[in-house]
Amino acid sequence: MKTIRGKLLVSFVGLVVLIFVLLWLGTEFFVESYYYRQKVSTMQRRSGQINTAVQLSESPVEKLKDLEYLGYNFEGKITIYNDESGIVISDDDILAYSQGTIIDYIEVAGAEKAYVLETDYPVNDTKWLVYGDRISTGDIALLQIPIAAIDQTIEAFNAFLMAIGGIIIMLTLIIAGIITTDMTRPILKLTRMAESLRQLKFDEVYIGKRQDELGQLGESFNELSDQLEMTINALQYEISKDKEMDLLRKQFIAQVSHELQTPLSIIKGYVEALEDGVVESDEERTDYYNIISDESNKMSTMIKDLLQLSELESGSFRARMVPIELGNFFDQMSKDYETLLNHSNIGLVYGSIKKEAWLMADQMKLEQAFRNMMNNAIKYANNGSQISLKLKLDDQLLTVCIENEGSRIPDDDLARIFESFYKGKNSEMKEGTGIGLAVSAQVFKLHKIKYFAKNTDKGVQMVVKIRVNEEE
Numbered sequence: 488m489k490t491i492r493g494k495l496l497v498s499f500v501g502l503v504v505l506i507f508v509l510l511w512l513g514t515e516f517f518v519e520s521y522y523y524r525q526k527v528s529t530m531q532r533r534s535g536q537i538n539t540a541v542q543l544s545e546s547p548v549e550k551l552k553d554l555e556y557l558g559y560n561f562e563g564k565i566t567i568y569n570d571e572s573g574i575v576i577s578d579d580d581i582l583a584y585s586q587g588t589i590i591d592y593i594e595v596a597g598a599e600k601a602y603v604l605e606t607d608y609p610v611n612d613t614k615w616l617v618y619g620d621r622i623s624t625g626d627i628a629l630l631q632i633p634i635a636a637i638d639q640t641i642e643a644f645n646a647f648l649m650a651i652g653g654i655i656i657m658l659t660l661i662i663a664g665i666i667t668t669d670m671t672r673p674i675l676k677l678t679r680m681a682e683s684l685r686q687l688k689f690d691e692v693y694i695g696k697r698q699d700e701l702g703q704l705g706e707s708f709n710e711l712s713d714q715l716e717m718t719i720n721a722l723q724y725e726i727s728k729d730k731e732m733d734l735l736r737k738q739f740i741a742q743v744s745h746e747l748q749t750p751l752s753i754i755k756g757y758v759e760a761l762e763d764g765v766v767e768s769d770e771e772r773t774d775y776y777n778i779i780s781d782e783s784n785k786m787s788t789m790i791k792d793l794l795q796l797s798e799l800e801s802g803s804f805r806a807r808m809v810p811i812e813l814g815n816f817f818d819q820m821s822k823d824y825e826t827l828l829n830h831s832n833i834g835l836v837y838g839s840i841k842k843e844a845w846l847m848a849d850q851m852k853l854e855q856a857f858r859n860m861m862n863n864a865i866k867y868a869n870n871g872s873q874i875s876l877k878l879k880l881d882d883q884l885l886t887v888c889i890e891n892e893g894s895r896i897p898d899d900d901l902a903r904i905f906e907s908f909y910k911g912k913n914s915e916m917k918e919g920t921g922i923g924l925a926v927s928a929q930v931f932k933l934h935k936i937k938y939f940a941k942n943t944d945k946g947v948q949m950v951v952k953i954r955v956n957e958e959e
Contacts, residue, residue, distance in 0.1 A: 490633045495663065495666070495667040495670065495671075496660075496663050496664065496667050499575070499659055499660075499662075499663035499666075500656065500659060500663060501659060503655060503656055503659045504656065507652040507655070507656065508646060510652070511645075511648070511652075512822075513650075515763055518641060518644065518645075519641055520593075522637065522641055523593050523601075523616065523637065524638070526561070526603040526616060527593055527616070527618055527634055529561045530561055530563070530601070530618040530630040530632070531618065531620070533557055533560065533561055533565075533630060534620040534622070534628060534630075535555055537554070537557060537565060537567075537622055537628045538622045538623050538629075539619075540553035540554060540557060541567070541622060541623070541624055541626075542623065542624075545653075554567075556632070561630070561632065562632055562636055563616075563630060563631050563632035563633070564630075564631050565628060565629070565630050565631075566628075566629045566631065567622070567626045567628050567629070568626060568627045568629060584669055588604070588605050588606075589602045589603070589604055589605075590603050590604070590605045590614070591603035593869060595618075601616060601618040602616075602617045602618075603615070603616060603634065604616075604617045604631075613633070613635075614633070614634035614635070615631045615633055615634060616631065616632045616633075616634055616637065617629055617630070617631050618630045618631075636865070637889060638843065648803065650716075668819065671820075673704075674689075677704060679691055680692075680712065684711070684712060684715060687719060691712070692709060700831065711843065717926065747786060750782035750783070750786050751782075752784070753778065753779075753782050754779050754782050754783065757778055757779050758776045758779065760775065761775055777849060805848075806848075806849040806852065806933060807849050807851075808847045808848060808849060809847070809848070809849075809850055810845055810846070810847055810959050811845065811846050811847075811850055811853065812844065812845055812959070813840075813844045813845070813846055813878075813885060813953070813955060814839065814840050814841075814842070814843060814844055814878075816850075816853075816854070817837075817857075817876065817878055817887070818839060819854050820854070820857060820858070820861070820876075821835065821837040821839075821876055824861060824865075824874075824876075825837075828865070829872075832870055832871050833865060833868055833870070833871070833872060833873065833874060834872075834873040834874070835873065835874050835875075835876065836873050836874070836875040836876070836877075837876050837877070838875070838876070838877035838878055838879075839878055840878045840879070840880045840885070841864065842880055842957065843957060843958070843959075844880055844883075844885050844953075844955040844956075844957070845955060845956045845957070845958060845959050846934075846953060846955050846956070847936075849930075849933075852930045852933070853930060853934065855926065855927075855930065856926065856927040857887070857889075857927070857951075858931035858933060859923035859924060859926055859927045860889050860924070860951075861874070861876070861889060861929055861948050862923060863923060864889050864890070864891040864947070864949070865891070865951075867893045867894065867946075867947070868891040868892055868893045868946070869891075869892050869893045869946075872891065872892035872893065872945075872946075873892060874889070874890070874891050875888070875889070875890045875891075876888075876889055877890075880955070881946050883954060883955055883957065884952060884953070884954060884955070885952070885953045885954075885955045886950065886951070886952050886953075887950070887951040887952075887953065888948055888949070888950055888951075889948070889949045889951075890943060890945075890946060890947070890948040890949070891945075891946045891947060892945040892946045893944040893946040893947065894946070894947075895946065895947060896940070896947055897941075898942070901939075901940050901941065901942070902939075902940075904924055904940055905924045905925055905927070905928040905938075905940075906925060931951065934953075936951060936952070936953050937951070937952040938952070
């Protein structure tokens with residue numbers, strides 16, 4: 488058998504059968520002689536009692552009763568012979584008896600022997616176990632036990648042993664079956680778990696109440712399965728993330744190439760025009776130079792934004808964290824934008840907070856993130872409209888809302904406005920690199936600040952939620 492259960496079952500049964508065979512061999516070759524010697528020893532012990540009974544008995548009848556009683560005690564009979572009866576024990580240990588013949592003998596302690604006597608009493612071929620001992624009267628006491636009684640006892644004992652052995656084997660099979668099933672059930676379960684793990688399937692779970700080594704092994708398998716599943720999921724995530732990053736990198740390079748191609752083409756066209764002498768007047772030549780300068784500034788701004796975004800995304804940027812009081816921070820920002828918008832047809836509505844709100848942050852990056860949001864709101868605002876910058880402090884949660892009045896963003900694109908180079912469907916005529924909000928998103932992630940955008944009835948609102956402290 489190749490299964491553990493079969494091997495255990497065979498081992499249990501084999502051990503019991505081996506013990507049973509040893510017992511049978513013992514009864515077959517040793518029990519009989521041992522039992523005979525025990526009977527002879529019993530008869531020897533009765534010799535002293537025979538002496539006492541013979542001496543104390545007052546009449547032949549009483550002597551006969553005493554001898555019958557003593558014989559009953561060792562399941563045999565007692566006969567006393569004297570020398571005049573013609574019965575003698577010769578030097579060669581042969582007991583001559585007119586009705587029997589000695590066919591075997593049994594050695595006992597010392598040089599004494601007991602004999603197996605075959606007689607015609609009470610029937611032909613009757614065998615007796617005979618032991619003789621001379622008593623104090625000079626007579627010989629012969630103690631006799633029928634061999635048939637001894638053999639019947641031995642046969643009964645052997646039959647009993649066989650029956651008990653059979654019962655023990657059956658019980659052993661049942662108990663061994665129960666034990667091996669109890670032992671192999673968790674092993675089979677663990678085998679299925681191992682096979683599932685080999686196939687990277689983690690739906691198999693060991694469930695059991697065992698406190699032994701198998702139970703501990705099952706718990707270890709469960710932990711191994713959980714850790715392996717988490718590790719593989721993390722690895723798959725990293726692989727998919729790497730693939731996604733590789734795709735984004737290719738898209739990023741394509742977008743950067745596209746974005747830089749436009750100003751480069753414009754600059755090249757105007758430079759060629761100047762080289763070919765197409766421009767005749769100084770005023771027109773000055774316009775050409777101004778256009779080339781503007782396009783160069785656009786490329787410079789785009790490259791700076793790209794460098795900042797790359798630094799933030801790669802994790803190489805080291806923030807300089809300082810305590811910032813956000814009330815004063817936004818008060819100053821609102822004043823700067825009021826001054827900036829004085830000469831435009833766009834107004835600013837500012838809602839401040841009265842309590843102090845402190846945050847550990849990189850002040851320059853945080854200011855850049857909010858300025859990018861404000862610039863984006865102004866850029867896409869309708870002429871003659873208002874930009875609102877409102878703060879709300881509730882239970883150490885500061886909510887910053889920047890809202891404009893202008894075109895709404897399609898709902899499917901709301902989450903994409905924080906991606907690199909996203910400008911929206913209505914941004915074709917607007918200037919910008921499409922990188923500003925991506926930089927803002929990376930700054931907020933660096934500071935673990937939540938942010939999102941949503942459409943309103945009048946335009947678009949950007950919401951930033953900051954967990955703050957009331958004290959520095």
